[in-house]
Amino acid sequence: MIELSNVAYAYEGDFTALRDITLKIGAGESVALLGSNGCGKSTLLKIICGVLTADSGHYRFNGDEISKKTLADASFSKAFHRKVGFVFQNSETQLFCATVADEIAFGPRQMGLSDAQVAERVADCLELLGLNGFECRAPHRLSGGEKKKTAIAAVLAMNPDVLVLDEPMNGLDPRTERWLAGFLKDLTNAGKTVITSTHDLELVREISARAALFDENHTLAADGETATVLADVELLRRVNLVDKFYHKHGTGDHTHFHTHN
Amino acid sequence: MPEWLAKTEEYTVNAGRDTFIDKSILALLGVIARLRLGGAERVSKTDAAFRVFFTLALIIATALAREFSSVFVALTFVTIQLAALPPRALRGTVKFAVIATLFAFVIVLPAAFAGNRYSVTVLPAKVFVSAAAVNILSRAYGWDAITGALARFRVPDIFVFLLDITVKYIFTLGEFTLQSVQALKLRCVGRTDRRYGSLAGVAGVLFLRSKTLAEETQQAMECRGFSGQYPRPSRLKFRSADALYSAANLAVIAVIIWIEVTVK
Structure with missing residues (x-):
């Protein structure tokens, strides 16, 4: 479904964000991109959803090349964007309608669905994301968790084949985090x-079967089963994702500053 | 999970072009790139304070000049500086200066029909000098260096602070707007008349965001005991590059003054 080969990207041609990334993601997979801040996870997600295009290398989606040239074709670009939904790290940036219901209805209306179909999708998404009662609220008046849910609902209403989430757990309280982890699992x-970028090593096991680990040189350091990648603590330290206090207790990982005596 | 969400959807695109959205994205990317690159193009080894002072002096001298030969001297000096720029900075500066010059030319063109050939030749040349000089300055240093230079000239703290915070907000809100417009583009998967209404929505969200940011900054400043003072301590070092740059500028300004005083 998604094939990235030797992809590289630098902001303004000077600030390297990705080097030589090769990654294949099949339909129905759940993949987490792991890495420290500034390693290029968000940039890769933006390339996957077509917000940015690679400086070099190739990106193919369902066999079609995704490049500046192909995305310049309005029909192709819109069909592609319908298939790949993107939830931004800061949900606030993607909410621009007057009410939550309008926000969810925006995509289906763009797709030319009938009013009845739009209403059905809005009602289903409100129900699915636990936003019933919020339909007439202005998005900017919502809490962080509710904004995140509204952003996800607005993207899901277009029924994308791929859902890309940039740091979905950022700014959420533990309860909403747990709920979102379960919801992403249900979607898979x-x-x-489902492709996510995250730092949360606890939740990543639950939401993704596969993990791709970035190092600070903006390259892919590991790609495999989440449990296997997370078990290599030395590698996690080398890519600066955990510190020397990170360790396991049975099946759980955690970090603290005291010793076990 | 609703039934429709579990199905793969076949969707025929009824495409309309999003030229306005695409152009907005490109424009925002340009502004953010310029701010992010601030100083990275570094085309000068001189201290920012000298650059700011002499750029201002050259612009004032050129603006006050009445003789074309004075403007020609300034034009030659700026052209020599342009020739020393790296290719990317040169392209950007010339493009900006030429557009400003053409704009000035169109505005003063009616004067030519009234027989005032002086305005048609001299005014656009003055605009070129000013636009190119300012652009060279902005490409040579990051904004922090330029505002730091202003602080050295005893420009009031509050003015320097406002300038600093304005540049910061242009960047922050520019990034925010860019993401909003990109999000709009990603969700514009068909054709509706509501698209431009959504752009108004983006503007509204931006306004609310800027209000929140301003309130939070004010609260943070109060918490940190802001008393209206905004010191930017820095030591002025006079190096050989500064001496050379100052001498060249002083010579050009002296020649302009000499021409204005002697040529009648």
Whole structure:
């Protein structure tokens, strides 16, 4: 479904964000991009959803080349954007309608669905994301967690094949985090491809079967089963994702500053 | 999970072009890139304070000049500086200066029909000098260096602070707007008349965001005991590059003054 080969990207041609990234993601997979701040996770997600295009290398989606040239074709670009939904790290940036209901209805209306179909999707998404009762609220009046849910609902209403989430757990309280982890798992079980970037090593096991680990040189340091990648503590230290206090207790990982005596 | 969400959807695109959105994204990317690159193009080894002072002096001298030969001297001096720029900075500076010059030329063109050939030749040349000089300055240093130079000239703290915070907000809100417009583009997967209404929504969200940021900054400043003073301590070092640059500028300004005083 998603094939990235030797992809590289630098902001303004000077600030390297990605070097030589090769990654294949199949339909229905759940993949987490792991790495320290500034390693290029968000840039890769933006390339995957077509907000940015690679400086070099190739990106193919369902066999179609995704490049500046192909995205310049309005029909191709819109069909592609419909298939790949993107939830920004800061949900506030993607909410621009007057009410939560309008926000969710924006995509389906763009797709030319009938009013009844739009209403059905809005009602289903409100129900699915636990936003019932919020439909007439202005998005900027919502809490951080509710904004995140609204942003996800607005993207899901277009029924994308791939859902890309940039740091979805950022700014959420533990309860909403747990809820979102469960929800992403449900989406994967329903056949959606879910790609997330995260630092949360606890939740990543739950939301993704596969993990791709970036190092600080903006290259891919590891790609494999989440449990296997997370078990290599030395590698996690080398890429600066954990410190020397990180360790395991049974099946759980945690970090603290005291010793076990 | 609703039934429609579990199905792969076949969707026929009824495409309309999003030229305005694409152009907005490009424009925002340009502004953010310029601010992010601030100083990275570093085309000068001189201290920012000298650059700021002499750029201002050259612009004032050129603006006050009445003789074309004075303006020609300034034009020659700026052209020599342009020739020393790296290719990317040169392209950007010339493009900016030429657009400003053409704009000035169009405005003063009616004067030519009234027989005032002086305005049609001299005014656009003055605009070129000013636009190129300012652009060379902005490409040579980051904004922090330029505002730091202003602080050295005893420009009031509050003015320097406002300038600093304005540049910071242009960058922060520019990034925010860019993401909003990109999000709009990602969700514009068909054709509706509501697209431009959504752009108004983006503007509204930006306004609310800037209000929140301003309130939070004010609260943070109060918490940190802001008393209106904004010191930017820095030591002025006079190096050989500064001496050379100052001498060249002083010579050009002296020649302009000499021409204005002697040529009648």
